[in-house]
Amino acid sequence: MRTGRAVLIDPYLPPSLLRRWERRCHLSDQDRNAFQALPFTRRCYGKDAYIVEEGQRATYCSLLLSGFAYRQKLVHDGGRQIMAIHIPGEFIDLENCSLAVADHNVQSLVGCEVAQVPVAALRDLAQAHPTIAAAMRLDMQINASISREWVVNVGRRDARTRIAHLLCELALRLEASGNATGGIYQFPLTQDQVADATGLTPVHTNRTLQSLRRDGLISLSSGALQVLNWERLRQAGDFNERYLHHAV
Amino acid sequence: MRTGRAVLIDPYLPPSLLRRWERRCHLSDQDRNAFQALPFTRRCYGKDAYIVEEGQRATYCSLLLSGFAYRQKLVHDGGRQIMAIHIPGEFIDLENCSLAVADHNVQSLVGCEVAQVPVAALRDLAQAHPTIAAAMRLDMQINASISREWVVNVGRRDARTRIAHLLCELALRLEASGNATGGIYQFPLTQDQVADATGLTPVHTNRTLQSLRRDGLISLSSGALQVLNWERLRQAGDFNERYLHHAV
DNA sequence: CGTATTGTTGAGCGTAGTCAAAGTTAGTGG
DNA sequence: CCACTAACTTTGACTACGCTCAACAATACG
Structure with a gap:
């Protein structure tokens, strides 16, 4: 390895x-x-x-x-x-x-x-x-x-909220680090890895990501994440960036 | 408050x-x-x-x-x-x-x-x-x-393992800090708080604690925790103390 | 072009959640 | 010391969110 x-x-x-x-x-x-x-x-x-x-x-x-x-x-x-x-x-x-x-x-x-x-x-x-x-x-x-x-996130939020929260965090941090162009973020995780980061299974992660796409919050494919509606994604993810302490 | x-x-x-x-x-x-x-x-x-x-x-x-x-x-x-x-x-x-x-x-x-x-x-x-x-x-x-x-713990372990893990951690730390006498630890958490620490509900926490008691791993009541079988509790909790870095 | 990896779908199941009520313990004040 | 109350624990019945297994589709890659 x-x-x-x-x-x-x-x-x-x-x-x-x-x-x-x-x-x-x-x-x-x-x-x-x-x-x-x-x-x-x-x-x-x-x-x-x-x-x-x-x-x-x-x-x-x-x-x-x-x-x-x-x-x-x-x-x-x-x-x-x-x-x-x-x-x-x-x-x-x-x-x-x-x-x-x-x-x-x-x-x-x-x-x-x-x-x-x-x-x-x-x-x-x-x-x-x-x-x-x-x-x-x-x-x-x-x-x-x-x-x-x-x-x-993994302890007290449901699947949809967890994943939306993870996407919010990564979007902000990727933006700050320059891994973004025109609202499109270079998203490095596979669905298996999103599952491992959120404490879910790959299958359920897949279904949850589909629901976020279906609702028009994000578009995500082949390593590119686009946030289509930041405010709704933020709400869906119960996201408050205070914990990042302006690191972004 | x-x-x-x-x-x-x-x-x-x-x-x-x-x-x-x-x-x-x-x-x-x-x-x-x-x-x-x-x-x-x-x-x-x-x-x-x-x-x-x-x-x-x-x-x-x-x-x-x-x-x-x-x-x-x-x-x-x-x-x-x-x-x-x-x-x-x-x-x-x-x-x-x-x-x-x-x-x-x-x-x-x-x-x-x-x-x-x-x-x-x-x-x-x-x-x-x-x-x-x-x-x-x-x-x-x-x-x-x-x-x-x-x-x-909250992301990848089932209820029984999570709670056993929490008990192991607290037992070691309480021991080291002198809040223990003869294998009995002053256990400060209510079941509601154990639930909030493990990402479970109070009801399920109650049932899980009962199963740990029934299996003879612990005895826990009115703020006193006794570990009856450390090795089995350790196994039940998938517990490896390395992450405490000898803090205990 | 073939193969491995990743993503998607379906059906059935089980762990843990929900709701509601009763039992128990601890704490307080009369 | 007892009565009362609040907090905590326990139980039961029912529900549901997310898991499992298994197959298939679509991509990426060498």
Whole structure:
């Protein structure tokens, strides 16, 4: 399953993450330069490759450069639950800075590139640059907030609401990350994966997506999502973006 | 609903949180002294009082001194989902250090006392004491890990497994926090609250608890939980404590 | 062009939800 | 200390949302 191979190409980290941080924190030139000077290894993963495996000890954190990734756990009977979806410009395992052992798996969707930054370098950076430390804390806390919202979503909402909510969240985040053109979002999940993210079965997910299409809320096919009526989708998904904390 | 009243009593924070941190981080005397010198206000809450309200801007973080508290969100149709349960010695809103606005509610169970520490003081402490900053990060990350496990629990497990899992988690954490004597845990949740934490209805929760009792896994009544067969409860709950990261 | 993956449909079933009432426990005040 | 009340737990009957299994259609891909 492991299909990563290490290739060192670019000497500098791309600025997508910095742009996101700067929307919330005022970074100095020193902060920016120190971040971009971070050592890293560029690595590519094929479809469904394991980027992080439960139980693993990691010595680096992976910043997603392109493609998508998701956090996942398997339960005893073989079921799979997706707990988070990551889009380019996000760290997919920042918790490696604090936790010794990974408590879940991270897999690539379709395929992706990541920049592996040594944990020690990231820790030193945070120590020397309090503003960057604050930005990293903020990222961690926003991820925690999203995770709490997912507990609510799979715990207390019916199938239609769950899926609409997931679509709302992804639409906003994809918009912000530049994976959208003219209201059409590059939607990376298969119906099986939507099912695993919402705690439903693929069959019921299929039927529910059809009902959302039939009602004119969305159009979704071959990896392209179009929100036809944002306000109605928002209502259908019981969606309140507060939990994203202006991350979008 | 708001029943808090401020009373300043003790000049020093109690050491329960420090003890937990010291199991994972090596704090110096300076670290310890600085933590215990933190300014704070002691505050008591009655049953079901709102300690944090969604949308609120907080200027302090609350450390739970006694009693229990839970994080909660309400959905459109009036349903409630509990996303976390906190026991004495834990911060219930450390995210206030990073996030401007609360994204969920925190309520007291039965009744509790908290120490309100000004966010600014906590931030200064973390800045001056890197080891304490690391301990705080670790706390945040463990909470995030628990939250991810809860997504799995409500998303991919059946009623019996969900409830057994919740009981396992609480038993371990209550044990570690000293709320246990001779295998009997002070269990603070009503069946309604267990239902809200597991995404089930109170009626089904009741029937499921009865089945766990009937099978001799637990005994639970009037706020006292006894685990009669840990190994079978662990199996019934598909429970693997890795996600707690030795917090217990 | 053939094969694997993903999406769609149908029929039947089962876990958990709903509603309503009764039983039990805990807490309060007379 | 007992009576009363509110909160919590338990039970039963019925319902329904979402699951299962199985087959088929449509895409993507090598």
